[in-house]
Amino acid sequence: MDGYIENENAYPDDEYIYNETFIGEDGEEYYYEEPLISLFDVVKEYDKGTVKALNGINLDIFEGEFVSIIGPSGSGKSTLLNMLGALDKPTRGKIYIDGIDLVKEKDLSEFRQEKIGFVFQLHNLIPNLSVFDNVQIPLLPTGMSNKEMKEKASEIIHAVGLDDKKKQRPNKLSGGQRQRVAIARALVNNPSIILADEPTGSLDSKTGEMILNLLMEMHERYNVTLIIVTHDNGVAALAERTIKIKDGQVIEDKYNY
16 A cells, blocks of 8 residues: 655755655555655844744645644744745745745745735735725736636635625625635635634634634635644644744644544
C-alpha cells in the first residue's frame, strides 16, 4: 500500500528532496510529502534587535490543512501571520511557500495576488462599492475578461450565500454579512492559502460561529489551506491542528483529531 511520511526538513541547504521514495521497515514503499509552507529558524526583530517578535520558528504546513495559531497578546502570532502572508520579511531565517523562497522573492505583491487570500478581524471593505464590486477587486489585475470576472465573482458570492445582497453597499449589511463578503473576496482569485486574523473577533458568539462554519465549508469545498490566528481556545480546537505561540516561539504543535 502506498503511503507517505511528513518530512520535517523540507529544504535543507536549499535542496529539494521531495517525491523521493524509500522502502520502510514493513517492506512498503513510502514517499516524502512536500509541505506547502516551510519556515526555518525564522527570527523577526524590531527596534534594532532589542525586540524579538519571532525567535527561531521552525514549521511545516501541508496543503489542505486547517491550522489554528493561538497565543496571548504579544506572543508573535500576528507577526507570524504577516510572514506567512508575505506582508513582511524575516530578519533572519528562510520561508518557502509552494517552493518559492520568500526571502529572495522580489515581487511579493504578485505572489500575494496569486497565492494568498486574507480575512481580517475588521473586514476592510471599500464602503462606496457594492458587495459585487468589493469581491471582484482582486480579479482586476489578473487579465481576465469582464465576463470571466463577473462569472467568478457571482460564483463566490453565491457560495457564501449573498446572492440577494450583491448590489448592496457594506454599510447596509450586518457584521456577519460583511465578513461573508470578506471571505468571498479572499477566495475569488483561487488562492492556495487563506489567512484569517481573528475573523470572529468583532462578532457576537452566534454570528462568529456561523462565520467559522462558513470558513470550514469553503476550506473543504475549495481544498484551500486555512490558517486562523485566534486567542480563543474554543475556536482553535475546531482546527485539525493547533500551533501554540509564546514569546515568539512554538511551544506546542498538536493535531486535535
